[in-house]
Amino acid sequence: MTATATPTTPITPTTPTTRRIAGTKHKKRRRTASEWIVLTLSIAGALLVIAPMLLLLINAFKSPAEYANSNPLELPHALSFDGIKTFWNGHNFPRALWNSIFISGMVAILAVILSVLNSFAIGIGRVKGRTWLVLVFLMANLVPQEMLFDPLFKLYDKLGLLSNSWSVIITFTVIQSAFGTYLLSSLLGTFPKEILEAAAVDGASRLRSLRSVIVPILRPTLSVLMVFFFIWTWNEFLLPLAFLNTSDSLTVPLVLQQLNGERQTDTTTLIAGTLISIIPTIIFFLFFQRTLTRGITAGAVK
Amino acid sequence: MSSLTRTKRPSKRPAEAARIPERGRKKLGYWLYFIPGGFLVSVVIFYPIVRNLRLSLYHWRGGRAAEHFTGLDNWFALFHDSAFLQSFTNIALVVIAMVVVPTLLGLVIAAALFDVVGRRFGGKVSSLLRATYYLPQILPIAVAGVMFSWILKPNRDGVLNQFLTAITGHAVTVNWLGGQYSTAIASTMVLMIWIQLGYPVVIFMAALQRVEPELYEASELDGANWFQRFRAITLPQIRPEVFVVALTTTIAALKVFGPIFILTMGGPSKSTYVPSFYAYQEFIKGPDKGYAATIASAITIVVFVVAVIFIKVQTRSERKDA
Secondary structure, X not given: OOOOHHHHOOOOOOHHHHHHHHHHOOOOOOOOXXXXXXXXXXXHHHHHHHHHHHHHHHHHOOOHHHHHHOOOOOOOOOOOOHHHHHHHHHOOHHXXXXXXXXXXHHHXXXXXXXXXXXXXXXXXXXXXXXXXXXXXXXXXXXXXXXXXXXXXXXXXXXXXXXXXXXXXXXHHHHHHHHHHHHHHHHHHOOXXXXXXXXXXXXXXXXXXXXXXXXXXXXXXXXXXXXXXXXXXXXXXXXXXXXXXXXXXXXXXXXXXHHXXXXXXXXXXXXXXXXXXXXXXXXXXXXXXXXXXXXXXXXHHOO | OOHHHHHHOOOOOOOOOOOOXXXXXXXHHHHHHHHHHHHHHHHHHHHHHHHHHHHOOEEOOOOOOOOEEOOXXXXXXXXXXXXXXXXXXXXXXXXHHHHHHHHHHHHHHHHHHHXXXXXXXXXXXXXXXXXXXXXXXXXXXXXXXXXXXXXXXXXXXXXXXXXHHHHHOOXXXXXXXXXXXXXXXXXHHHHHHHHHOHHHHHHHHHHHOOOOHHHHHHHHHOOOXXXXXXXXHHHHHOHHHHHHHHHXXXXXXXXXXXXXXXXXXXXXXXXXXOHHHHHHXXXXXXXXXXXXXXXXXXXXXXXXXXXHHHHXXXXXXXXXXX
């Protein structure tokens, strides 16, 4: 046992392992008991965070009868797919999945394009009053959504866009591009001038410099933005709830909310539905884990 | 010209050249690039803002009913409306759950993961744990909310109640969400902490990578313990990130809607209302859309003021550092 281990924390469940593993190999010094405690606590915290999802996983595969008679903390005795089947068939989940993918995908693309156009004029063009312009676009992010919901509801009603994916796509293209404009403007403000000059010498027009010089160089940042816009839009709740009302226009969160609101919903169906609604997010998360963590930090400090 | 001198140029000079050099061409052409963005932001954001600000000066039942101009009546009524005042009291609790607790806990967890787990047990372990803490951030709030309301079901059906029954030995049948204010608001606060925690953890861990290891080594030589080091070196170094986290989460807290809508619907008896939810309810069910517009406008103003204050404080402290 290491020298520092004994005085700080005499008895912990990890001490035996400390002795064994700390003895094997480490670069500089042995891992102390307090370090093992920090690790144990971090893991315990992480388990607490995913505990609700684990509970879902345990219970989603119980039959309604088994669920009613068992403790939710127990593992299922037999795998039953009743809940999942009822949810999948009864609520047209594939349709909701497609709606969510279509809406979030379109927003991700359109909002990035919009952000690039706005920030090109602000960061490269350095138009007058650009600090204020950034603030104007940023308003889209500051305004609470219930400020938008009634006027936009009437507007989309007039345009015949209610219960149409495009009402949500248009709205969130604007809302998400606020963050994109803000981030890209500050990035483009320090874009290497030599590259722009070289393009101008070669006779490239503004639009051409933007398309074939700036956008390719920004591509890593733009892909981070796209991933973010996709997830943010996927998770949106209030405005889609207001604009999408017919059953085949609903998104994944809305279907789940509807299921939750129905009184006759069987608990196993609800659990199965929740689990299925989480799966696309988890798949997406696993795919883009690195992009995501890189992206959040890109937004934090320019 | 080196890039250093360029970035130091004061950015507020009135007639600055565009960054693409062009002889004889006006910068005016750049405004063309604002056409799509400007049009959309006017329609989707500023039209509703103007409309609601105007509507806040009227009584209006909605639909085809006539609007009655009332001046500032709605605004005065707002300050005597106990439901509205209660909803702002709840915002203070929401700020604790979405800003204060996640930021403080996030600092501790980020430091533990970066300093101890990452350095002593390997980067893979720490990034796996970081990903786990972050996971709730990307779950749709509707999904997270439904999950929590399943766990918190009243009577014997609830997962939490069954769990507590198993532990304590006698039947626990607390109606967490519908019973009384204290358990209802506490439950929503737990959900909010659960959702928010991963965000500061990820940002602070990235910030810690910027802190120069030499500083740590120097302090270690001086015999500083972990906590002294954390206070004297780590915290000041990652202050910009703490600011960003505080700003973004405070704004999110002021606008909070989803957790309340899904968990409590503002109940029991309107006690867990937050301003956003109140405005929404009034727009949908209330007798006076003018009043609903007033609530929504009030939140917008508060959010805007808070954002401006934050940014001012931030630039001032940055200037002091420079």
